[in-house]
Amino acid sequence: MNVALWVVIPYVALTIFVVGHVWRWRVDQFGWTTRTTQVLESRLLRLGSPLFHLGSFAAIAGHALGLLVPKGWTEAAGIDDHLYHLVSVGAGTAAGLMVTAGLALLLARRLTSPRVRRTTTRADKVLYAVLTVVILLGLTATVGENLLGGGYDYRATIAVWFRGVLTFRPDPDLMAGVPPIFQLHAMSAWLLAAIWPFTRLVHVWSAPIAYLWRPYIVYRRRAPRATTT
Amino acid sequence: MRVLAQVAMVMNLDKCIGCHTCSVTCKQTWTNRDGVEYVWFNNVETKPGVGYPRRHEDQERWRGGWQVDRRGRLKLRSGGRVKRLLGLFANPDLPDLDDYYEPATYDYDTLVTAPAGPHVPVIRPKSAITGEDMAITWGPNWEDDLGGAPEHAPADPNLAAMAEKVRMEFDKTFMFHLPRICEHCLNPACVAACPSGALYKREEDGIVLVDQDRCRGWRMCVSACPYKKVYVNHRTGKAEKCTFCFPRIEAGQPTVCAETCVGRLRYIGLVLYDADAVLGAARVAGPRDLLEAQRRVFLDPDDPKVAAAARAAGIAEDWIEAARRSPVYRLAMRYRVALPLHPEYRTMPMVWYIPPLSPVLDAVTGMGADADDPDNVFHAITDLRIPLGYLASLLAAGDTEVVAGALMRLSAMRAHMRARAIDGSVDEDLLAAAGMTAEEMEEMYRLLAIARYDERYVVPAAHREDAAALSAQVDGCSLDGEGGPGMTGFHPAGLTGRRPDGRLGLRLFTGRGGAA
Ligand code: SF4
Ligand code: SF4
Numbered sequence: 001m002n003v004a005l006w007v008v009i010p011y012v013a014l015t016i017f018v019v020g021h022v023w024r025w026r027v028d029q030f031g032w033t034t035r036t037t038q039v040l041e042s043r044l045l046r047l048g049s050p051l052f053h054l055g056s057f058a059a060i061a062g063h064a065l066g067l068l069v070p071k072g073w074t075e076a077a078g079i080d081d082h083l084y085h086l087v088s089v090g091a092g093t094a095a096g097l098m099v100t101a102g103l104a105l106l107l108a109r110r111l112t113s114p115r116v117r118r119t120t121t122r123a124d125k126v127l128y129a130v131l132t133v134v135i136l137l138g139l140t141a142t143v144g145e146n147l148l149g150g151g152y153d154y155r156a157t158i159a160v161w162f163r164g165v166l167t168f169r170p171d172p173d174l175m176a177g178v179p180p181i182f183q184l185h186a187m188s189a190w191l192l193a194a195i196w197p198f199t200r201l202v203h204v205w206s207a208p209i210a211y212l213w214r215p216y217i218v219y220r221r222r223a224p225r226a227t228t229t
Numbered sequence: 230m231r232v233l234a235q236v237a238m239v240m241n242l243d244k245c246i247g248c249h250t251c252s253v254t255c256k257q258t259w260t261n262r263d264g265v266e267y268v269w270f271n272n273v274e275t276k277p278g279v280g281y282p283r284r285h286e287d288q289e290r291w292r293g294g295w296q297v298d299r300r301g302r303l304k305l306r307s308g309g310r311v312k313r314l315l316g317l318f319a320n321p322d323l324p325d326l327d328d329y330y331e332p333a334t335y336d337y338d339t340l341v342t343a344p345a346g347p348h349v350p351v352i353r354p355k356s357a358i359t360g361e362d363m364a365i366t367w368g369p370n371w372e373d374d375l376g377g378a379p380e381h382a383p384a385d386p387n388l389a390a391m392a393e394k395v396r397m398e399f400d401k402t403f404m405f406h407l408p409r410i411c412e413h414c415l416n417p418a419c420v421a422a423c424p425s426g427a428l429y430k431r432e433e434d435g436i437v438l439v440d441q442d443r444c445r446g447w448r449m450c451v452s453a454c455p456y457k458k459v460y461v462n463h464r465t466g467k468a469e470k471c472t473f474c475f476p477r478i479e480a481g482q483p484t485v486c487a488e489t490c491v492g493r494l495r496y497i498g499l500v501l502y503d504a505d506a507v508l509g510a511a512r513v514a515g516p517r518d519l520l521e522a523q524r525r526v527f528l529d530p531d532d533p534k535v536a537a538a539a540r541a542a543g544i545a546e547d548w549i550e551a552a553r554r555s556p557v558y559r560l561a562m563r564y565r566v567a568l569p570l571h572p573e574y575r576t577m578p579m580v581w582y583i584p585p586l587s588p589v590l591d592a593v594t595g596m597g598a599d600a601d602d603p604d605n606v607f608h609a610i611t612d613l614r615i616p617l618g619y620l621a622s623l624l625a626a627g628d629t630e631v632v633a634g635a636l637m638r639l640s641a642m643r644a645h646m647r648a649r650a651i652d653g654s655v656d657e658d659l660l661a662a663a664g665m666t667a668e669e670m671e672e673m674y675r676l677l678a679i680a681r682y683d684e685r686y687v688v689p690a691a692h693r694e695d696a697a698a699l700s701a702q703v704d705g706c707s708l709d710g711e712g713g714p715g716m717t718g719f720h721p722a723g724l725t726g727r728r729p730d731g732r733l734g735l736r737l738f739t740g741r742g743g744a745a
Pocket of ligand 1: 418420437453454456458576
C-alpha cells in the first residue's frame with residue numbers, strides 16, 4: 001500500500017509530466033500559450049493575476065528550500081530549527097494567503113465575467129479544480145499544523161522522501177507516519193504534475209528571460225539566403 | 230550600409246470615399262473567425278474622430294511607441310525590459326474589448342423559426358462573444374462621416390494640440406477618411422516589446438509578422454504598438470496582426486485592401502533603406518526632425534552606389550529595378566507629397582499618406598470663394614489654421630509647414646494641368662514655387678489621377694531560388710486548427726500550408742467559446 005502511494009503514483013505522475021511535455025512541445029506549439037483573456041476582462045485580473053503569480057513564485061521558492069535543501073545544510077549555515085520554523089511559517093503563510101487570494105479573484109473572474117467564461121476550456125476547468133485543491137490543502141497544512149498547531153517537521157520525513165523520489169531511491173516508509181493533511185497535499189500535487197503538460201500551465205516553461213538581453217528588433221529571413229553570388 | 234528592401238504603401242487620402250470595401254475584404258480574408266470578431270487589420274476612420282480602438286492616438290494613456298529619454302537613448306514608452314517582464318501578469322496598458330467594441334450578431338434564425346402569429350418576428354442583437362442579448366452602443370466605425378461627432382469627436386487626441394476655437398467649429402469645417410493598416414515599421418515597437426521573440430521583421434521585404442507557433446500570449450505587442458494594430462485572439466490566446474497579405478506579395482500581387490480599393494488610392498512599391506541608419510534616425514531629438522531623418526534612411530535606387538550595395542547585400546536585380554519604378558519612393562521622396570502617420574511615435578512607419586486637399590477646398594468654398602481659382606487655394610493653405618493644424622498633428626508631428634508644402638504641390642499640380650488643358654500655357658513661377666519641373670508635375674499627375682494598375686502596384690514576386698522553401702509549405706497548415714488564423718481554409722495562391730517541421734494544432738486546447 002505504501003509502495004503504491006509513495007512510489008508508484010509519484011513515478012507515474014512524473015512520467016506523464018515528462019513525456020507529456022515532450023509530446024506537447026513537439027506536437028502543439030500553436031497551443032503553447034498563456035491563453036490570455038485580459039482583453040476580455042482586466043479589472044479583476046489586474047489584482048488577481050499578480051497576487052497569484054507572485055504568491056506562487058514565493059511558494060515555489062519556499063518548497064524548493066524546504067524540500068530540496070537537506071536539514072543538515074541549513075544547520076551548518078547556522079540556522080537552527082526555531083529560526084527556520086519562524087521564517088518558513090511566516091513566509092509560507094504569507095505566500096499561501098497571496099496565492100489563495102489571487103486564485104479566488106481569478107476564479108471569481110472566470111465565473112462572473114460571461115466573456116471570460118465562454119473562453120474557458122475543459123482543460124481550464126480541470127486545472128482550476130486541481131489547483132484549488134492543491135493550494136487549499138497546502139495552506140491548511142501550513143496554517144493548521146505549523147502556525148496554529150504544534151508544528152510538524154516535514155524536513156525529517158517528507159523532504160527526505162521527496163529527494164529520494166527525485167534521485168531514484170524512494171523510501172515509502174518515511175511517509176507512513178506523516179499527518180494526513182500533508183499526505184493529501186503531496187498526493188494532489190502529483191495529480192497537478194500529471195495534468196500540467198495538458199493545460200495552459202505549460203506557459204511556465206516559456207518565461208521569457210532571454211528577453212532581457214536579446215536585441216530589440218528581431219529580423220528573420222523567409223528563406224535561406226541564396227548562395228549564388 | 231546594410232541595404233534592405235521594404236514593401237511599403239502610400240494612400241492618397243483625397244480619393245478615399247470611406248466605403249469600407251478595403252476593411253470588409255480584409256476581414257473576409259483574414260479575420261472572419263471566432264476569437265478575432267472584433268479585429269480589423271484594416272479599418273477606415275472618419276477624422277476628426279476618436280478612432281478604433283477609442284483614442285488610440287493618446288499615448289499618454291496607452292504608452293505605445295518609443296520615446297527618447299533625457300540621455301538621448303531610445304526607449305519604449307511603456308518602460309524598459311525588466312518593467313515589461315514584471316508587467317506580464319497584468320499588462321497595465323492593454324486596451325479592453327470595450328475600448329474596441331463588443332462585436333454583435335443577430336439571432337436571424339428567429340425570422341425563420343418564429344411560430345405563425347399576428348406580428349412580424351423581430352431579431353435582437355446578440356453579443357458575438359457571449360451570445361447574450363446586448364445593446365449596440367459602439368462600433369469600429371461608430372463615427373462614420375462624423376456621425377455623433379459633436380458628442381465624441383472632441384475627444385480626438387489630435388484636437389488637443391489645437392486652439393479652442395477650432396474645437397468648436399471643426400464639424401462645420403472639414404472631414405476626411407483615414408484608412409489604417411499595420412505600418413510595417415522600420416523600427417517596430419511591437420517587435421521590440423515581444424518577450425518571446427515571436428514577432429519579427431522579414432529581411433527580404435520588411436513585412437512584420439507574428440510567428441503563431443512561438444507566440445506565448447504575453448500581449449505586450451498589443452500595447453506597445455502606438456497604432457494599436459496588433460490584436461489578441463481571445464480563442465487561441467495569441468497575437469495576430471496585418472500580414473501585408475504576404476502570400477499575395479510573394480506572388481507579386483498587391484494586398485487585398487489595395488486590390489479591392491474602390492477609390493484606387495493605394496500604391497504599393499519597394500523602398501530600399503539602410504538598416505544600420507534606422508536607430509540613429511529614430512532617436513533624433515526633435516519630433517519634427519523625424520520626417521527628414523526617416524527620409525535620409527531611404528536610399529535612392531537610381532544611385533549606382535546604392536544599387537551596387539544592394540546587389541552586394543543579396544537583393545536581386547529585378548527587385549532593384551522594381552525599387553526604381555516604385556510609386557511609393559516617387560511619392561514620398563521625389564514629389565514629397567506623401568507623409569508618414571504620426572512620425573512622432575518613432576517607429577518609422579512605412580504606410581504613408583498624401584494629405585487631403587479637400588478640407589482646404591471645402592473651407593474655400595465655405596468662405597464663398599471659388600475653389601477652382603488656384604490663388605484662393607494657395608492663400609487658404611497658408612492662412613487656414615484649422616484643417617492644416619489638424620493634418621499636421623496627424624502627419625507631421627504638428628509641423629504645418631510640411632503639410633502646407635505637400636498641399637501646395639498638389640494644388641500646383643491641379644493648376645498646372647488645368648492651365649495646360651485650357652490654353653496650353655505653363656506657369657513657370659508656379660512650378661518654381663512647387664520646386665518641380667513640368668515633366669515631374671505631369672508624371673505625378675499621371676500617377677495620382679490616371680493611376681494605372683501596373684503603376685500603382687509595383688510588386689516584384691518572391692524569388693525562384695526560394696521556391697523550394699515555399700513549396701515545402703504547401704498542403705495543410707499548422708494554423709488550420711480551430712480558432713487558428715488558417716481555420717477558414719483560406720490558402721491564398723496555395724502558398725500557406727504546413728510548416729516544414731509539420732507541426733499541427735490540437736483541438737483540445739483551443740477552447741469552445743464564441744457564439745455557437
Ligand atoms: S504599426 Fe505594425 S509594425 Fe508598427 S509597431 Fe504597430 S504592429 Fe508593429
Ligand atoms: S476601399 Fe478605398 S476608397 Fe473605400 S474606404 Fe477603403 S481606402 Fe477608402
